[in-house]
Amino acid sequence: MKPLKPVIFLVDMQSFYANIEKSLRPELRHRPVVVSGDPERRTGVILAACPLAKSYGIQNADTLREAQERCPEVAVVRPRMGLYLQISLRITEILERFSDQVEPYSIDEQFVSIHGSEKLFGSPRQIAGKIQAVIRNELNLYARVGIGPNKVLSKMACDNFAKKNRDGIFRLDHKNMKTDLWPLPVEKMFGVGKRMGDHLRKMGIRTIGDLAQFPLERLQKRWGVNGHVLWMTANGQDLSPVTPHTFERQKAIGHHITLPRDYRTAGEIRVVLLELCEEVCSRARHHQLLGQTVSVGCRGANYQLPTGFHRQLKMPEATNQTMEIFQYAWQLFLQFWDGLPVRSLGVSLSQLTPDRHIQLNLFEDRGKKAQLGYIMDEIKDRFGPTAILRAVSLTCAGQALNRARKIGGHYR
Numbered sequence: 507m508k509p510l511k512p513v514i515f516l517v518d519m520q521s522f523y524a525n526i527e528k529s530l531r532p533e534l535r536h537r538p539v540v541v542s543g544d545p546e547r548r549t550g551v552i553l554a555a556c557p558l559a560k561s562y563g564i565q566n567a568d569t570l571r572e573a574q575e576r577c578p579e580v581a582v583v584r585p586r587m588g589l590y591l592q593i594s595l596r597i598t599e600i601l602e603r604f605s606d607q608v609e610p611y612s613i614d615e616q617f618v619s620i621h622g623s624e625k626l627f628g629s630p631r632q633i634a635g636k637i638q639a640v641i642r643n644e645l646n647l648y649a650r651v652g653i654g655p656n657k658v659l660s661k662m663a664c665d666n667f668a669k670k671n672r673d674g675i676f677r678l679d680h681k682n683m684k685t686d687l688w689p690l691p692v693e694k695m696f697g698v699g700k701r702m703g704d705h706l707r708k709m710g711i712r713t714i715g716d717l718a719q720f721p722l723e724r725l726q727k728r729w730g731v732n733g734h735v736l737w738m739t740a741n742g743q744d745l746s747p748v749t750p751h752t753f754e755r756q757k758a759i760g761h762h763i764t765l766p767r768d769y770r771t772a773g774e775i776r777v778v779l780l781e782l783c784e785e786v787c788s789r790a791r792h793h794q795l796l797g798q799t800v801s802v803g804c805r806g807a808n809y810q811l812p813t814g815f816h817r818q819l820k821m822p823e824a825t826n827q828t829m830e831i832f833q834y835a836w837q838l839f840l841q842f843w844d845g846l847p848v849r850s851l852g853v854s855l856s857q858l859t860p861d862r863h864i865q866l867n868l869f870e871d872r873g874k875k876a877q878l879g880y881i882m883d884e885i886k887d888r889f890g891p892t893a894i895l896r897a898v899s900l901t902c903a904g905q906a907l908n909r910a911r912k913i914g915g916h917y918r
């Protein structure tokens with residue numbers, strides 16, 4: 507029997523918070539509505555604007571003052587996050603009628619793998635239409651659906667096309683990728699923010715197609731495994747599965763990566779683990795948080811037959827220092843890795859506390875080390891993420907490796 511080609515949906519809710527308020531409060535139905543953190547303070551930020559408010563030029567992240575200047579009669583509503591989360595869960599339940607593979611991606615976006623549902627519910631396009639209809643009937647909300655053979659193509663189908671379509675459905679696959687996706691500016695690609703876009707433009711990469719055809723080695727040299735992932739995204743390749751889960755671990759800062767191929771040796775996995783620790787710690791520092799528990803997880807290539815582990819370790823002291831956390835993460839990895847090829851890898855930091863030492867201990871050793879992390883972030887902002895990492899991984903990580911060898915004793 508020929509295996510069915512996977513079909514993945516990204517279901518995105520239009521103006522989620524604002525449209526929920528409009529659907530529940532009839533007096534708002536025909537008015538421009540924005541949801542804003544603190545309606546009393548005009549410096550507050552717009553969290554969501556309904557399409558009517560957007561037609562006045564109001565955008566998310568505008569200040570309330572700007573929004574009211576653009577549209578003086580705009581209705582300003584306080585956010586009810588608990589309610590929005592409940593409705594997000596109801597949308598998950600609706601999607602689960604069509605597939606058991608539903609993965610909430612954010613509060614208003616969910617991936618659905620409709621693998622095997624086709625016989626039951628029709629073609630992908632028909633299923634997308636049915637999902638829209640059920641959500642509209644039961645919740646009075648409007649969903650847009652991006653369809654693709656994997657997550658990144660469905661996400662880009664939604665963001666770049668379905669959101670602008672009349673019927674809110676678009677399918678992006680390897681057939682229309684070159685004609686529809688590649689001409690778009692590189693900032694429109696999933697995973698490319700403003701800053702990354704600037705870096706890419708400096709390298710002469712203007713469109714998603716430019717990135718897809720750029721020499722892979724140069725991207726890898728500049729951004730490590732993330733460079734490889736960028737290149738794969740531009741080429742519509744993505745190996746990550748739809749993984750059902752709920753929002754349970756919001757109290758952690760984590761980063762997870764599906765590798766572009768199987769990683770087999772401890773040496774190459776170590777580099778990725780270091781990059782993940784650096785990403786997690788950089789985010790922790792950005793929020794001025796320290797964490798005391800580090801978790802490491804990995805999985806093999808066959809998601810039907812899971813191999814791998816997920817383990818955590820409480821460190822003696824809370825920290826957001828990359829090399830400290832890496833040392834423990836690597837120790838965990840060496841202890842629990844079964845030696846099989848690794849396809850995905852994640853690190854997270856939990857038991858978070860605010861980092862109050864930063865200013866106080868400036869001249870002490872620990873303070874200096876803490877400052878170093880913040881300085882490194884700044885340098886990387888300016889010169890690219892691997893500017894510092896490479897030097898660090900040759901020195902400190904080498905030491906961490908030796909230490910881990912002695913402690914773990916499972917080095918292969």
Ligand SMILES: [Mg+2]
Nearest residue numbers: 518519520614
């Ligand atoms: Mg949305």
